């Protein structure tokens with residue numbers, strides 16, 4: 001069985017973060033492992049608290065994993081502080097981790113900040129150059145590229161800037177646009193678009209986490225990057241189309257869309 005590791009924050013309501021990643025990897029038939037960077041007290045209406053893990057304890061978790069079960073892919077999500085990022089970079093280098101996907105989680109859909117301002121620079125310097133793929137949404141890409149993104153042309157410019165500057169492939173997610181769910185891949189200097197039909201479901205909590213862990217799962221299984229993205233977008237569409245409606249705010253998706261016995 002192929003294996004994947006998520007290094008991310010816990011979302012107590014189970015829609016995003018580590019919980020979304022483990023559900024996604026499991027539904028892809030991949031064995032999921034986790035290293036927790038922070039606990040969040042969170043529900044569909046917002047984040048009420050964040051407790052960062054001690055960097056030395058994150059190191060212990062990662063050492064335990066890498067000295068025993070080597071992950072075929074690694075997904076990195078919410079990492080709120082400088083030292084945590086440094087520990088991750090050190091361990092991934094030490095063990096020659098492969099198929100590293102960085103989802104540069106900065107702000108939750110609900111508006112809460114999940115990354116300290118001074119950590120953006122460390123993320124850029126330490127993690128992005130190690131990544132096979134980085135998956136910013138439009139607001140995150142605006143920060144990484146230092147430019148406003150309003151049109152598809154802006155998306156292309158920003159992706160090229162990020163990919164060239166940090167030496168990694170870039171999937172710029174268009175889920176924040178009004179009418180479309182079109183994402184742009186910048187890979188080795190070439191641009192390709194992944195077109196998606198926008199599903200009319202307001203419950204999109206965790207779509208970004210789910211996309212990056214679905215891509216990681218597909219890469220772990222040996223699919224090319226392009227096929228991994230195509231399959232991951234299809235997984236999100238099915239999970240959104242299952243129209244789960246939980247909680248009073250931006251609710252989670254239904255990962256168990258293929259399981260018919262849901263009572």
Ligand SMILES: Nc1ncnc2c1ncn2[C@@H]1O[C@H](COP(=O)(O)OP(=O)(O)OP(=O)(O)O)[C@@H](O)[C@H]1O
Pocket residue numbers: 016108109136137138173174175176180181182183196197198199200201204205206207208209211233236237240
């Ligand atoms: N309503 C939708 N219908 C279909 N696909 C969607 C929809 N919303 C988002 N997506 C897709 O989900 C993936 C995640 O995109 P999005 O831009 O929402 O990421 P994100 O902002 O990081 O997510 P999050 O809301 O978890 O922070 C992308 O492939 C995007 O195209």
Ligand SMILES: Cc1ncc(COP(=O)(O)O)c(N)n1
Pocket residue numbers: 008009010011016017018040042077078105107108109110204205206207208209
């Ligand atoms: C622990 C954790 N990680 C990531 C997100 C981003 O997901 P979203 O933007 O859908 O809230 C989150 N809310 N919580």
